[in-house]
Amino acid sequence: MSNILVLNSSLSGEASVSRLLVADAVTELTQRDPNATLVFRDLAANPIPHLHPDGYAGVRAQATTPAELAARALSDELIAELFAADTIVIGAPMYNFSIPSTLRTWFDHVLRPGVTFGYSEAGPKGLVTGKRVIIVESRGGLYSEGPAQALDVQEPYLRQLFGFMGVTDVTFVRAEKIAFGPDARDQALTESRAVLAKLGA
Numbered sequence: 001m002s003n004i005l006v007l008n009s010s011l012s013g014e015a016s017v018s019r020l021l022v023a024d025a026v027t028e029l030t031q032r033d034p035n036a037t038l039v040f041r042d043l044a045a046n047p048i049p050h051l052h053p054d055g056y057a058g059v060r061a062q063a064t065t066p067a068e069l070a071a072r073a074l075s076d077e078l079i080a081e082l083f084a085a086d087t088i089v090i091g092a093p094m095y096n097f098s099i100p101s102t103l104r105t106w107f108d109h110v111l112r113p114g115v116t117f118g119y120s121e122a123g124p125k126g127l128v129t130g131k132r133v134i135i136v137e138s139r140g141g142l143y144s145e146g147p148a149q150a151l152d153v154q155e156p157y158l159r160q161l162f163g164f165m166g167v168t169d170v171t172f173v174r175a176e177k178i179a180f181g182p183d184a185r186d187q188a189l190t191e192s193r194a195v196l197a198k199l200g201a
């Protein structure tokens with residue numbers, strides 16, 4: 001039996017391409033493992049608070065004050081979900097060439113020194129192992145080829161964030177040209193669904 005953590009971060013509700021494809025990914029995974037347990041976090045509807053001057057040390061260093069203890073407790077909860085998961089499915093729209101700030105805040109809470117990554121004489125070391133990550137990247141434009149390729153901060157950033165924690169099994173599903181009109185959107189959905197259908201292959 002596997003544990004699946006599902007994070008959505010699109011602001012667009014039912015119009016969201018990434019939410020549709022994340023749901024398809026979950027269907028695909030649960031068809032292969034009907035006993036899988038699922039934990040959902042909607043980072044857009046229920047945003048994680050930004051790290052605050054009063055409490056951030058609870059995540060990055062020691063927790064002593066009430067604000068630091070509260071930040072530490074939330075970080076503990078999010079990290080526990082991460083460690084418990086075998087597979088993490090993320091809906092990550094491209095916002096201003098990068099990721100939604102709500103998703104970035106999730107990383108701010110789970111990237112914790114001594115817990116999800118460490119430093120040694122050999123440099124940084126990721127402490128999160130044995131995870132599979134599937135990331136749906138919805139984008140208004142086209143970045144996987146052509147002149148805008150160099151503007152894609154989203155995919156390299158996500159790869160780096162997970163890589164820093166030690167997670168290297170990351171599959172990106174790109175749904176591109178969503179802003180090009182209904183036909184392009186339909187095509188992106190069809191192509192992405194074909195990729196998702198092969199997830200377990």
Ligand SMILES: Cc1cc2nc3c(=O)[nH]c(=O)nc-3n(C[C@H](O)[C@H](O)[C@H](O)COP(=O)(O)O)c2cc1C
Nearest residue numbers: 010012016017018093095096097138139140141178
């Ligand atoms: C705040 C915001 C910023 C965006 N920035 C970009 C961008 O930099 N590049 C791009 O191609 N599309 C951009 N878009 C378009 C979205 O990536 C596109 O609509 C995508 O489908 C959003 O994912 P969703 O359908 O899951 O909501 C932006 C949309 C919003 C709401």
